[in-house]
Every structure is written in structure tokens, then in C-alpha cells.
Amino acid sequence: MKELLLTTMLIWLALAAFSHTTFDLRDVNGVNYVTSVKSQQGDNNGVINDLLSIFLGRKILT
Known part of the structure; x- marks a missing residue:
């Protein structure tokens, strides 16, 4: 089973390496x-306060 998985992964990687889809x-x-x-x-204070409130778990008043 591991050999089949490894073989499948190698084939997938080879196809992905030669694929030039953009x-x-x-x-x-x-x-x-x-x-x-x-x-x-x-003004980025609103964004900074939102991020701090997420990290601190409480609302910061401005």
C-alpha cells in the first residue's frame, strides 16, 4: 500500500513539474x-486595534 501511495505521489509530482499552466x-x-x-x-489605527482585540480577546476603545 505504501509503495502504491509513493508511486502515485511521484507520478503526480512529475506531472506537476512539467506542467506549465499559468x-x-x-x-x-x-x-x-x-x-x-x-x-x-x-490611518491604520482601526486595523491595529482590531488585530489587538483579536489577540487580547477584548474590545479596545478609541
Whole structure:
């Protein structure tokens, strides 16, 4: 059973190594599914407080 599993895994890895399937979402039948880059600047205190509340297990008031 282990030999069959090992053989199957080796075949799968060999097929995956030689597979050159790629997906380019910039041009799918002429449609662009990639959004533009958004501004990353601004106030991140809300995000930081949300993460801290998850880690600490309580709501932090701002």
C-alpha cells in the first residue's frame, strides 16, 4: 500500500513539474480582472486595534 501511495505521489509530482499552466487575469477573453493599485496610506489605527482585540480577546476603545 505504501509503495502504491509513493508511486502515485511521484507520478503526480512529475506531472506537476512539467506542467506549465499559468493564469493571467489581465487578459481573459479581452476582459481585465485585475484592479488598479490602491493607495496604501492613511490611518491604520482601526486595523491595529482590531488585530489587538483579536489577540487580547477584548474590545479596545478609541
